[in-house]
Amino acid sequence: MVTTKRVTAAAAAVAAATVLAGCAGLQSMGGGGWTPLIAGTRGLENFNQVGQANWVAAEGAVQASSGGREPAYLVTRQSYGDFTIRAEFWASDDANSGIFVRCQEPTRITDENCYEANIFDQRPDPTYGTGAIVKVAPVAQPMPKAGGKWNTYEVTARRDHLVLVLNGVKTVDTRNAKFARGPIALQWGRGTIKWRKVEIRPL
Numbered sequence: 001m002v003t004t005k006r007v008t009a010a011a012a013a014v015a016a017a018t019v020l021a022g023c024a025g026l027q028s029m030g031g032g033g034w035t036p037l038i039a040g041t042r043g044l045e046n047f048n049q050v051g052q053a054n055w056v057a058a059e060g061a062v063q064a065s066s067g068g069r070e071p072a073y074l075v076t077r078q079s080y081g082d083f084t085i086r087a088e089f090w091a092s093d094d095a096n097s098g099i100f101v102r103c104q105e106p107t108r109i110t111d112e113n114c115y116e117a118n119i120f121d122q123r124p125d126p127t128y129g130t131g132a133i134v135k136v137a138p139v140a141q142p143m144p145k146a147g148g149k150w151n152t153y154e155v156t157a158r159r160d161h162l163v164l165v166l167n168g169v170k171t172v173d174t175r176n177a178k179f180a181r182g183p184i185a186l187q188w189g190r191g192t193i194k195w196r197k198v199e200i201r202p203l
Contacts, residue, residue, distance in 0.1 A: 047074035093147035096189030102179035131171030
């Protein structure tokens, strides 16, 4: 009986430690003022889906690999003004994707009514390819490539100051006052895009 009680107590202690470790992991992920939008396969509930794409939570990420004729988006339910958004993503070589910020029309996402931090290695005109803000700030050539690997992307918007950092390298540092606030959208345009971690910190 004593042995059984000891085993039961030990099992309970292990279970409690596991729960506490899980809680600690969640807290650290949201620490430092960061709020997780996507964490592995969790987070689709933080977005509205616009357009047709096969968004699924699988293989440790939120991903899409096919859709309709037009691009599709995961659009945040909240709007943001000054912030840094940090994303870990994997893109196929032919992927057309991006992080759209301060969007003005949440149901009609374009590079005309948002700032688009581009992910598009095969863009015919590489001036506004991967690492650029489309139609606002070109990327230095040769354009950085994101296809076929995991990458990190940081987009910082503070008033009219916009900064992009791709894999630790600053690709854009510009000023533009066209848009001040709006939702954020993650794009699927073609190919395969996987979002493993997306978090945001207000400034």
